[in-house]
Amino acid sequence: MNSEDRANSGGAVLETQDLVKQFASVKAINYLSIAIPKQGITSIIGPNGSGKSTLINCLSGTLPIDGGMVIIQGTTMRAILPYHSPSHGVTRTFQEVRLFNQMTVLDNMLVVLTERGVLKSLFERSRSAHQSRAQELLESVGLWEKRRDQAESLSYGQRKLLEVGRALAMDVKIYLFDEPFAGLFPAMLERVSQLLEGLKQQGKSIIFIEHNMDLIRRLSDYTFVLDSGELLAEGPVNEVLDRPEVIEAYLGT
Ligand SMILES: Nc1ncnc2c1ncn2[C@@H]1O[C@H](COP(=O)(O)OP(=O)(O)OP(=O)(O)O)[C@@H](O)[C@H]1O
Numbered sequence: 208m209n210s211e212d213r214a215n216s217g218g219a220v221l222e223t224q225d226l227v228k229q230f231a232s233v234k235a236i237n238y239l240s241i242a243i244p245k246q247g248i249t250s251i252i253g254p255n256g257s258g259k260s261t262l263i264n265c266l267s268g269t270l271p272i273d274g275g276m277v278i279i280q281g282t283t284m285r286a287i288l289p290y291h292s293p294s295h296g297v298t299r300t301f302q303e304v305r306l307f308n309q310m311t312v313l314d315n316m317l318v319v320l321t322e323r324g325v326l327k328s329l330f331e332r333s334r335s336a337h338q339s340r341a342q343e344l345l346e347s348v349g350l351w352e353k354r355r356d357q358a359e360s361l362s363y364g365q366r367k368l369l370e371v372g373r374a375l376a377m378d379v380k381i382y383l384f385d386e387p388f389a390g391l392f393p394a395m396l397e398r399v400s401q402l403l404e405g406l407k408q409q410g411k412s413i414i415f416i417e418h419n420m421d422l423i424r425r426l427s428d429y430t431f432v433l434d435s436g437e438l439l440a441e442g443p444v445n446e447v448l449d450r451p452e453v454i455e456a457y458l459g460t
C-alpha cells in the first residue's frame with residue numbers, strides 16, 4: 208500500500224502532499240508526499256541534514272511551508288501557525304530545547320498546564336489540580352527533585368526531559384518528538400521509552416526522530432527514511448532497516 212492509499216483508507220493522522228521547504232538554494236524538503244499512520248509509534252530517520260527536523264517543523268507549523276500541503280487529521284493546512292497547533296491536536300519538542308530559562312522547572316511545567324500566556328498563567332497556577340498534575344509529570348521524567356531550580360541550570364539531558372514532560376502535559380492526539388533521547392543517560396532513556404509506549408497505549412499518534420538503531424527498532428512500528436529531503440523508503444521498521452538502499456544511505460555518510 209503506498210502513502211496515498213493509506214491516506215485514502217483513513218489510516219493517516221498526518222499527511223504531506225508535494226511538500227516543499229527551501230532555505231536559499233537548499234531544498235530541505237523536496238516534493239515530499241507521505242502519510243503517517245494513525246496508530247502507534249512512527250520514526251523519521253535519515254542521515255544528518257536529510258530534512259527530518261524541517262519536516263517536523265513544517266508539520267507543527269513552526270516553519271511556514273513553501274509549497275504543497277500539510278493535512279492534519281484530514282484537515283488541509285496551507286499555513287499553520289505554531290500557536291494554532293495545539294488546537295489542531297499537535298504538540299512537539301525541539302531538537303534544540305526551548306524552555307523559559309529564567310523560570311523554575313515547576314513553573315515551566317505550570318505554564319503549559321494552565322493558560323497559554325505566561326501572564327494569565329500566573330493567576331491560575333496555584334490551583335491544586337495543576338500543582339498535582341505538574342508533580343506527576345515532573346516525577347514521570349525524573350525532575351521533581353529539581354522543581355525549584357532555574358531551567359537554565361539544568362544539564363542538556365535534563366532540559367530534554369523537561370521538554371518531553373511539557374509535551375506530555377498537552378492532552379492532544381499527535382506528539383512530535385525531535386530526538387527526545389539525545390543526551391540521556393540509559394536509565395532516563397528507558398524512562399522516556401516507557402513514556403512514549405504509554406502514549407501509544409492511550410491511542411495517541413507518536414512520531415519521533417532518532418539516530419540510534421536499537422531505539423528505532425525497539426520503539427517504532429513504522430518508519431520513514433528521508434534522504435536529501437526526499438522519501439528513500441517507508442514501511443514496518445524491521446523490513447525497512449534491512450533494505451540495501453537504507454543501509455547505504457547510512458553508511459554513505
Ligand atoms: N533555518 C535554516 N536555515 C538554513 N538552512 C537550514 C535551516 N534549517 C535547516 N537547514 C538546512 O536544511 C537541510 C535539512 O536540515 P534539517 O535540520 O531538517 O536536517 P535533519 O535531518 O534534522 O539533520 P540532523 O540529523 O543533523 O538533525 C540541511 O541542509 C540544513 O542545513
Ligand SMILES: [Mg+2]
Nearest residue numbers: 259260261302
Ligand atoms: Mg534534526
